[in-house]
Amino acid sequence: MDETRLRRELRDAALAHRPDHARILARVERGMADPAPAPRRRTPTGTRRRWTVAVAVTAAVAGVVGIAGLAATTLGDRPAAPATALPAPGPAARAAGTVDPGSNRWWAQGDLALTTESPVSGLTVEVRVARTPGVVSTGHWQTRPTGDFTVTVTERPDALVYRWTLRPGRDVPPGPHVFAAQYNHAEGTRDPSADTYTAVLTGADGGVTTLRGAFGR
Known part of the structure; x- marks a missing residue:
């Protein structure tokens, strides 16, 4: 061969x-x-x-x-690397809390101005008015249709809590929106620095944005 x-x-x-x-x-x-084997031929x-x-x-x-x-x-x-799911970004929005210029020595209104830059499918807005002398709730309103929200006012030892919750199946379009909390207070100039707000916005993809702040004149 x-x-x-x-x-x-x-x-x-x-x-x-x-x-x-x-x-x-x-x-x-x-x-x-x-x-060891013997030497071979x-x-x-x-x-x-x-x-x-x-x-x-x-x-x-x-x-x-x-x-x-x-x-x-x-x-x-070799083990496979675990997949990491990143959370979806929440809706773009901004907020500011102010005392309405129409307030007087006996009555006041806290305005939460909320501006959304994309559609919102879930929204909860909470305004807390600190329990200073004479504070009593006198009402509330919002620029969105009344039927779009469930609204509650809860009296707590330290604050009045106004809460707006968007109803299922409703949405909030892009644009400026106002949520107002009205109350009486003791005569004189009331200090609103202890009043706060929280807004939680949910987008159609499940992303969540939370905004917090305080009120001021």
């Missing part, structure tokens, strides 16, 4: 071979335990050359198969 054909057959055999890793490991362990030059070629080809193929198997095992065992 010529050398070219021998190389081809050895290569084909090596590529088709599926090594039994457990059996190979057992043979290596036995070989390490057995004593010298092999003729031609046979030795063919044997060297066969060993080289087999080792090369085994090396390629081994590297590929190691790479496949390493990549296959």
Whole structure:
């Protein structure tokens, strides 16, 4: 058999071979335990050359198969990176709380000016009027249709809490909106610095924006 054909057959055999890793490991362990073999008779030059070629080809193929198997095992065992879901951005909006210029020495109105720059599918507005002497609720209103909101006024020891909640199925279009809380107070100039507001807006995609602030003249 010529050398070219021998190389081809050895290569084909090596590529088709599926090594039994457990059996190979057992043979290596036995070989390490057995004593070194006695010197062997010298092999003729031609046979030795063919044997060297066969060993080289087999080792090369085994090396390629081994590297590929190691790479496949390493990549296959690597855990997948967990997916992180980022929250959707909330609706763009801004707010400011002021005491209405029409307020007087006995009565006042806190105006929350809310400007939305995109449609809002969920909205809760809360205005807290601090319990200073003589504070009593006298009413409320908003520029959006009355039927769009559920409105409550809760009397607490430290504040009157006015709350507007957008009804399900309604929305707030882009633009300026006003929510007003009205109340009586003791005669004189009332300090509104303890009055606060909170507005929570929800977009159609579920993103949430929260605005907080205080009132001032």
